[in-house]
Amino acid sequence: MKSKFKTSETEIKHIIIALIVLAIAFSFVLFSEEIFRSGSFFSYTPQYFFYTLIAVGFAFVLHELAHKFVAQRYGFWAEFRMWPAGLFFAVMMAFIFKGGFVFAAPGATMIAPVTETKNGFAMKKIHITSEKMGKISLAGPITNNLLTLAFIALSLLAPMKVFETGAYVNSWLAIFNLLPFAVLDGKKIWAWNKAIWISAMLLSIGLFIISGLVGAV
Numbered sequence: 001m002k003s004k005f006k007t008s009e010t011e012i013k014h015i016i017i018a019l020i021v022l023a024i025a026f027s028f029v030l031f032s033e034e035i036f037r038s039g040s041f042f043s044y045t046p047q048y049f050f051y052t053l054i055a056v057g058f059a060f061v062l063h064e065l066a067h068k069f070v071a072q073r074y075g076f077w078a079e080f081r082m083w084p085a086g087l088f089f090a091v092m093m094a095f096i097f098k099g100g101f102v103f104a105a106p107g108a109t110m111i112a113p114v115t116e117t118k119n120g121f122a123m124k125k126i127h128i129t130s131e132k133m134g135k136i137s138l139a140g141p142i143t144n145n146l147l148t149l150a151f152i153a154l155s156l157l158a159p160m161k162v163f164e165t166g167a168y169v170n171s172w173l174a175i176f177n178l179l180p181f182a183v184l185d186g187k188k189i190w191a192w193n194k195a196i197w198i199s200a201m202l203l204s205i206g207l208f209i210i211s212g213l214v215g216a217v
Helices: 009-030 032-036 046-073 084-096 130-157 161-178 185-192 194-216
Strands: 077-082 107-112 114-116 123-125
Touching (some): 009 032, 046 107, 130 161, 130 185, 130 194, 161 194
Antiparallel strands (some): 077 107, 114 123
C-alpha cells in the first residue's frame, strides 16, 4: 500500500477559504458577548478570528484531510471541496442570531475508487471494500480525538479559553461524526466493524467528559 499524497491548487484554495469562513462564523459564537455587547459588528477584533481559527477551524479541516490521506494510501482519488452555500449560511446564521446558533457544513472530502495511471491521464478502477471505507471514515474522528488530547494537555499547562474550546469542539465533532446515521462516518464504521465503532464512541465520549471537566476547572 503506497503513500501517494497529492493535492491541487483547487483543493488548497478550498481549504483556505473554508478555514477563514469557519473561523469568522464560530468567532461570533465563542466571543458573542464581546462582539455583540454593544449591538455593533465593529466590536470585532482580529484576536477573535485567530483564536477561533486554532480552536475550531482546524478541527473541521484536519478531520476532512485525515479522510483524504487514508483514502490516498489505498490509491483512491481524494480531494477536499468546500460547500459555498454551507459556508455562507454558517456566517449569516451566526451573525443574525448573534452567536446563539451556527450551521456548520464547510464541505467534504470527495473520494472516488479510481486512481491515475503512470502516464497521469488515464484512470483505473480500484476495488473498494467495507473495511477500506470503514478505515477511511474512522480517520476523521480519530484525528479529532488526537486533537482533543493535545488541547487538553495544553489547557492543563496553560489554562486558556482557546485550548479549552479546542478540546470541547474536537471531542464533540468526534461523537457527532460517529453517529451511525445517514452520510456520517459512523454508519460506514458500524457496517465494517461494530466493536471498533463501540470502542471509538466510548473513547470520544470519555474525552468529551474530560474536556468538559478541564473547562470547568
